[in-house]
Amino acid sequence: MISARNAETRAIVTGGAQGIGFAVAEALVDEGCRALALVGRDEAKGARAAAALRAKGADVVFIGADISEVAQCQRVVAMAVEALGGVNALVNAAATSARGALTETDEALFDHVFATNVRGPFFLMQGVVRHLLEREAPGSIVNVLSVNIHCGQPFLAAYSASKGALATLTKNTANAYRTNRIRCNAVLPGWMDTEGEDMVQKKWHGASDGWLEKVEAKQPMGKLVKPRELAGLVTYMLSPESGVMTGALVDYDQNVPGIIGE
Known part of the structure; x- marks a missing residue:
């Protein structure tokens, strides 16, 4: 039996042409979602992903964009709202995990990581929340973070810091708009x-x-961790079934933070 828990969901999914993003988009469609905007930089992959989901009966558009640029984030939200007749959900799955330890990370790498992993999600969230407030409508946002927010490997200094920033933004947004029934949660996958x-x-x-x-x-x-497994948690957080859940940062890994030794 196919769940219909996301039948009313009209979502923007970044990184939607592959990996976590596509797994979430596919799971949403399997749960009844019929309006999706996939966002990514690879037009060919985006076209294939959109076609695969249309074959399942969904109304899907692919929007080519580099989310590290604010103007393109704003364009994504505007195009999705127009194409889908409004949106009530956002999944920030796109990210870069570019390597660099503290002593190896130069200004360009630092700016690239934070522009993609923090600035992009910030302005996409801003656009979606403004849209929901204008409509006085409820909505749900899920940010894909990483267990690296707890510390992170030495070669992931900027990446870990960027995901930590997005974790704080998740909680801040959840707190700011809870009385507007706009929820914001995050998943923290491991490897x-x-x-x-x-x-x-x-x-x-x-x-x-x-x-x-x-x-x-x-x-x-x-x-x-397999994308399809993680996707089920994301779609639950997006759906009305997750009730009043907001501001949650949920680890999704087989290793438990804080354990020392075996």
Whole structure:
């Protein structure tokens, strides 16, 4: 039996052409959502993703944009509202995990990471919240963060800091607009099995084909986080079924922060 818990959801999903974003978009459609705007930079991937979801019966548009630029964030919200007849949900899944330790990160890398991971989500949230306030309508936002907000690996200094900033923004937004029935929550996934992670491992860590199987064999539960599994939590947070839940930062990992040793 297919759930209809997101039948009234009209969503913008950034990073929607692949990985977490596409998994969330597909799960939304499977749960009854019939109006979606996917956002990304790769037009070809976006067209394929949109076509796949249209084949499931959804009204889907792909909006090509670089969310690190404020004007493009504003354009995304305006185009989504026009194309879908209004929106009531936003998933900020797009991000960069560019590597750099504190002593290795230059100004350009720092600015790129924060522009993509903080400034973009900030102005997308701003646009969606303004739209909801104008309509006096409820809505739901879910930000995809990372367990790295708890500390982060040394080579993820700027990335960890950016996700920590977005965590604070999540709680601030939840507090500011709760009486308007606009909810804002976040998921904090651990190490994930995505197309992007495969590229990262090969580009930054010299991994070869077969790295995933070797890594997963060493994990407590024998696998990395799968996008489809995480997507179910995101779609629950978006849906009316999550009730009054707002301001929550939910770890989604097999390793528990704070444990020292085994």
